[in-house]
Amino acid sequence: MEMDTPERSKVGGAPLANKFEDSPVYSFINNLSPIQPVKSTYTTSSVQAYQPLSFSIFTSPHANLQKALRPQLRDDVTEASATEIGPNKDCTENSAQPNTQTAPPAFEPTDINSESSTKCLLNEADKCTDFDAGSPDHNTTCRTFNTNFRPETSEGPSQRKNLFASETVTSGECKDEVLDSDWDYLLSGNPDDLLICDPSTEGEEGSDKLDDGGTVSYPFLINNTQPSGVESHMLLGDANQSPDVFVSVTTDTGLNGEMHEKAQGGDTSNMTHKEETPQQRGMRRRCLVFDPSISVTFRGKMNSDSPKPRKPPAMPALPGIGLHLNSLTAVSKDVLNVGNKSVHKGQKKLLVACENLECTTTASQETSLLGEESSLAIVPLDAVVSHNSPKKRRKKADSSDGDACKRCSCKKSKCLKLYCECFAAGVYCSEPCACQGCFNKPIHEETVLSTRKQIEFRNPLAFAPKVIHTGLELGEESNNTPASARHKRGCNCKKSNCLKKYCECFQGGVGCSVNCRCESCKNTFGRREEFVQEGEEGNVEDNEEEGLEDSQEKAGVHNFDAHDLIPITPPFETCGTLLKLPCYSSAKPPKPTYTLPTVISSGLYTSRTLINLKNLTNPAPCGENEDTPDRYLINKDSPHSGVTKTSSPNGKRVSPPHSGAGASPNRKGGRKLILKSIPSFPSLAGDGFSDCFGNTQKGSSFGSTSITRGP
DNA sequence: GAGTTTGAAACT
C-alpha cells in the first residue's frame, strides 16, 4: 500500500493522476487492490513483497524491479556460466512470510535492488553456518553427520547438518508457490518461481521454522564473477551480474505444513502434520532434511521479458538435478520411501520430479532432456536403479511403510565402517535401521567423525560416490543413450559378471570402466573399453542381449543400443564448483563424437589438467569459474588430486579414479567429459569446510555435480 | 526367513 501512491502518481502525471484518483474507476481499482497484506504484522517490506505479484495494472516500478531482479536468463546458453542463484526477487518478494513474524533484515526490501540479493545471500551463508538443523538427540533420525563442514571441530549439533548444505528456507508464499502451487513449474526452470525466501529468519526462529515445514534449502548464489568469493562463500554473489537460475532444493519431508497452510489461508485440517507436535515435526524434518540435497538447476532460455513460462514442456524440462551420489541411498531409501508416506504435496512433487527425472535420464526414449534449456542431470544412481527396478522399488516402497529410513543391518561393524550403508553414505543410522550395536548416531558423533576420518585417511576415496552418474542426455538425437555414468573406482567382480548387484557398477546402473578389474564383464550398462578393444567387440552385442533381457530388466534399465554403451557420456564439463551450473557453450548440446573417458572424476580427483582442458575446449564463458580456485575443485591435499594416473590399461588396481577425461586413452579431442567438480564426499582428512555450503569443497559430502558440456 | 553367495572393506 505504501508503494501504491508513488506508483499511481507515475501513471499519468500529476494532473492526470489527480483526476484519475477522483474517478470511480480509481476507487474501484484501489479497492480491488489485491495487495492487502494478509497480516498486519508484516513490515512494509513484507507488504511490498506481496505486491509484485499483483501489480500489472500500473506500470509500476515494481514491474521493472521485477525485471531487474529477475535473473537475466540468457537466450544464449553459452552465457550460462554464471551460477548465481537467483531469484533474489524471491528474497524480496517472498519475504512476506505468512507465518513469519519477523522478517529477516536482509530481506527487507525497502530498497529493493540488486544488492539485496547479495545481502540476502550473505546472510544466508552466515545463517547457514549457524544453522542447527537438528537437535542432538535424534538418534532415531536419518541425519547426516556434518563431517564435511566442521571436521575438526565438534561444535555440537549445530554443525550437524546437511552435508551438502544447500539450504534455503522457503517459507510463506515462497514455499507455497514453490511447493504447492507449482512444483512442476518450479522444476521446469522458471526463475520467477524460484521463490527462495529468507533463510535468515531461521536464525531467529530457528528450527521452529523448519519444523514448520520450512523447506530448508539455501540457494547457492554462485557468482561467476567472483571466483574468490565463490571460493570462500559460495553464496556470495554479485548482484550486478546477470544471474543464472540456480536453485538448490533440499528435500525435506517435513515440508511446510503450517507454512503452507498459512499461505493458503485455507483449511488445514487435511494437513498431515497439523496435529503433530513440534517434536514430531522435527523428527520428520530431521529425517529428511539431511538426506539428499537435490539441487535443481534452472537454466536455459528464459527471457525476462517473456511471459512466465508456465508449464515446462514436460517433466524432462527439469533441467538438472544434482544429487550427491552418496546420497543415492538416502534418496532412494529414505526420501523416496518417505514419499510414499505422508509427505507434503510439494515433497511428493519433488519426489515425482526425481522419478521423472530418472525416467528422463534413463529412459531417454521418452524424453529429450537436454534441450537448449536443460542441463545435464546428476541422478541418484541408486534411485535410478530402484526406480527402474520394479523389484527394488517395490522393496523400497514396502520398507517405507514402517521405516522410511531403513538402511543398514550391520551387526558387527557398529555401523562405523564402510560396510554400513548409512555410514558410507554419511548419514546417521536411524530408527529403521536394523543394525546392532550401532555407533553411527549423533550421540556418538565424535566417534563417528573420528572413525570416518580414519577411514578417509586410509582411503581418501572411501566416501567418494561410488558412481558418477550424470544422467546426461544427448538431446533428441540420442534418445537411446542411457544415463551416463561411470563407476568411480571400478568393480572387481569375478563371478557376477557384473550382471548382478554385487557389482557396484551394475548396481549403480553404469557401465564398467577401465578402472574396473572385473572378470568376464558383461555389464549391460556398458563395458570397459578394454573389453571392447581387446577383441570382444563382436561379443558386445551378444553380451548385451544376454544381459538386457535378464539382469538389465531386473534393474529396470531400458534397453539401449550397444553402441551407446561405451561412449555413453557426452562431453561436458563442470563449471567449477559443485554448485556451479552446467555451462553449455551452446544452446544445443552437441552430439558426442568420441568415446567418453570411462572414468569420471569427481571433485577431489579432478585434475588441473581437466580444468585446463575445460578452458581449452570450452571457450564459452563459464563465468569466472574459469578462475575458480583449484581448491574449489581439487583437493590439493589429496594424494589423488592433480593429474594423477587414472587406471592401468589392464584394469589392474591403480590409483583412485579421477580425471578420467584427461587420462582417457581414447580421448581424441573434441568433446570431453569433464567433471570438474563433483564435490565429493565427506572429507575429514581434508581441511577445510569453511561453511555449510562446502565452500571449501574439499570434501563436501553432498554436493551436486556441475557438469558442463564443452563446445 | 534362513542359508548361501558375492565382492567390497578391512586387516595383516
Place this chain on the structure above:
DNA sequence: CAGTTTCAAACTC
C-alpha cells in the same frame, strides 16, 4: 602391495 579375513548386502531356496 598382495593376500587373507571380515563383513553385510544380494541372492537363492
